[in-house]
Amino acid sequence: MVLSDKEIREIITPLLLSGAKMLDKHCPRCGSPLFELNGKVFCPVCEQRKKHGEVELKSVEENLIQKLNMLANTLPNDVNELRKYLEVMDMIITLLEKYKRMEGRK
Known part of the structure; x- marks a missing residue:
């Protein structure tokens, strides 16, 4: 920034x-x-950059968790659609893990 x-x-x-x-x-x-x-x-x-960066990471993390919850609460019955949902959920979890590692380095 x-x-x-x-x-x-x-x-x-x-x-x-x-x-x-x-x-x-x-x-x-x-x-x-x-x-x-x-x-x-x-x-x-x-200090301002650090504060702003933490806010950005938190909002990204919160948005990812919100999307993950939305997907988890609307799982389809169709196996092919379910597979797509699970792939997206796996990508979101991977991103969340990366953000957690980034937080740990600060």
């Missing part, structure tokens, strides 16, 4: 107004100025 200058200002401005101190050091990952608030030094841009 690439943030525009405007989005970066929208992240940084409230920090300055809340009393956070902009340091003369920059984030090695994104180059944004580091901030200090309540004794904690952090990069507000990376």
Whole structure:
């Protein structure tokens, strides 16, 4: 996720107004100025990206689970159709497992 200058200002401005101190050091990952608030030094841009990424993963995961539940609750009687449903359900479960592994690496 690439943030525009405007989005970066929208992240940084409230920090300055809340009393956070902009340091003369920059984030090695994104180059944004580091901030200090309540004794904690952090990069507000990376924090925002991390938060946004977690939200995206959660919503993807929730959508996959919802689709899986919908399929499980509407299984057809026809064997060929049932086979198709089960294949799709298997793909969804595989995707969910990948997302879980991605979460574990964070």
